[in-house]
Amino acid sequence: MSDKRKELIVSAISNGTVIDHIPTDRVFQVIKILGLDQLSNPLYFGVNLESKKFGSKGIIKVSNKFFEHEEINKIALVAPSATLIEIRDYEVVDKRDVIIPETVDKIVKCVNPNCITNKEEVTTHFNVIYDENNVMKLSCRYCEKNTSKENIFFI
Amino acid sequence: MKNKSLVSINDYTKDEIIRILDLAESFERQPRQDILKDKVIASLFFEPSTRTRLSFESAAQQLGASVIGFSSAATSSVQKGETLKDTILTVSNYSDLIVMRHSVDGSARWASEVSPVPIINAGDGANQHPTQCLLDLYSIRKTQGTLDNLDIMFVGDLKYGRTVHSLTMALCHFNTRFHLVSPVELKLPSAVKQHIKSAKLQYEQYTELSEVIPKADILYMTRIQRERFPDPIEYEKVKNSYNLTLSMLENARPNLKVLHPLPRVNEINTDVDSSPMAYYFQQAQNGVYVRQALMAAILGRV
Numbered sequence: 001m002s003d004k005r006k007e008l009i010v011s012a013i014s015n016g017t018v019i020d021h022i023p024t025d026r027v028f029q030v031i032k033i034l035g036l037d038q039l040s041n042p043l044y045f046g047v048n049l050e051s052k053k054f055g056s057k058g059i060i061k062v063s064n065k066f067f068e069h070e071e072i073n074k075i076a077l078v079a080p081s082a083t084l085i086e087i088r089d090y091e092v093v094d095k096r097d098v099i100i101p102e103t104v105d106k107i108v109k110c111v112n113p114n115c116i117t118n119k120e121e122v123t124t125h126f127n128v129i130y131d132e133n134n135v136m137k138l139s140c141r142y143c144e145k146n147t148s149k150e151n152i153f154f155i
Numbered sequence: 156m157k158n159k160s161l162v163s164i165n166d167y168t169k170d171e172i173i174r175i176l177d178l179a180e181s182f183e184r185q186p187r188q189d190i191l192k193d194k195v196i197a198s199l200f201f202e203p204s205t206r207t208r209l210s211f212e213s214a215a216q217q218l219g220a221s222v223i224g225f226s227s228a229a230t231s232s233v234q235k236g237e238t239l240k241d242t243i244l245t246v247s248n249y250s251d252l253i254v255m256r257h258s259v260d261g262s263a264r265w266a267s268e269v270s271p272v273p274i275i276n277a278g279d280g281a282n283q284h285p286t287q288c289l290l291d292l293y294s295i296r297k298t299q300g301t302l303d304n305l306d307i308m309f310v311g312d313l314k315y316g317r318t319v320h321s322l323t324m325a326l327c328h329f330n331t332r333f334h335l336v337s338p339v340e341l342k343l344p345s346a347v348k349q350h351i352k353s354a355k356l357q358y359e360q361y362t363e364l365s366e367v368i369p370k371a372d373i374l375y376m377t378r379i380q381r382e383r384f385p386d387p388i389e390y391e392k393v394k395n396s397y398n399l400t401l402s403m404l405e406n407a408r409p410n411l412k413v414l415h416p417l418p419r420v421n422e423i424n425t426d427v428d429s430s431p432m433a434y435y436f437q438q439a440q441n442g443v444y445v446r447q448a449l450m451a452a453i454l455g456r457v
Binding site (some may be wrong): 112114115119122140144 | 163238239240258259260261265266279280282283304345346352
């Protein structure tokens, strides 16, 4: 199958954003984090698609929607391999990788059940830190506990 | 530091820490001064405490401040279901400064974000207890004449003990050598050890108490806290791990002092109390001067 036909498995868009190379099991999380399920824009997505790099991947296409860097970087926690492609008039005008942000606000729950953010209506805030083995963790601004990657749960 | 909340010891720079210790020295020389007589200090203890609450209230009253507040959540409107935010906003109408202890981790940071008046954290769950840390630093400096280049030994529950975590972080400013004695299950968390490494300092870990004593300037004992253990069986396994007795201090350095945040259970035998090396009761007294220094500095009166 040619690359062109593969792209067409999920409908092509004239204007908007394509998010490619999403781990296939994270597509729904990405949709939720970016709030795409709340938009009225046409939205296409595919899962379990063939990928040379990853074996299997997911893809999302959203019409007439463009993202600020900060906004899109939220998905780096679940889909660090994702690529963002901006399409205008069927042409690729920009292509970039997502970058893990320095802070993560609102979207993640603190792992500590005794944290104030899990007891009262308090918006979560985390600093992204790296341990001695360069593994990413989220450090809660309130209880100062670290949430590791496998414990990340989206609100 | 005027009008600035103190939630975590990491909120203060090395210079700010030293400034508080210097001020505390002047309050130790003259603890009764009228400098806060037009101020109202709220003391909100959602969780009970003896030493911390009474030492804050004594510190405030010796400076002439009026103290309002409660000493347990049961006697406040928390019992009616009021949120922390609402309580803090209400009390901030009646006071210039809020001292709070709460069982929930991160409650003090949250309070400092919603409160129009500064907050002093007097302990938030298992997280931070910065005034204990400051009084520990004060006690170390007072007994050793310096904070720099000391051998400091921590003994007991290094995993859950919040005082150990805060004090370790603060001591990283002062070129400390750390000697960490704990049961294997209660070792210092890796995040705190990472902090020591980032400061390019050394630590050693041990399970036996007596072999390390001759290497130390400060022997900081901690209680193994039943309430922090998720699993009671784990607590039973380690609760009697350490018991410091007078004879164990025979080979200690002459300048050694034994500190303990109190209350103690059985980790320090009462025969140690009469030794000149026992410093834990004076340590508790130093809490008053440090808290006077903090309140006066935050309220802009020094």
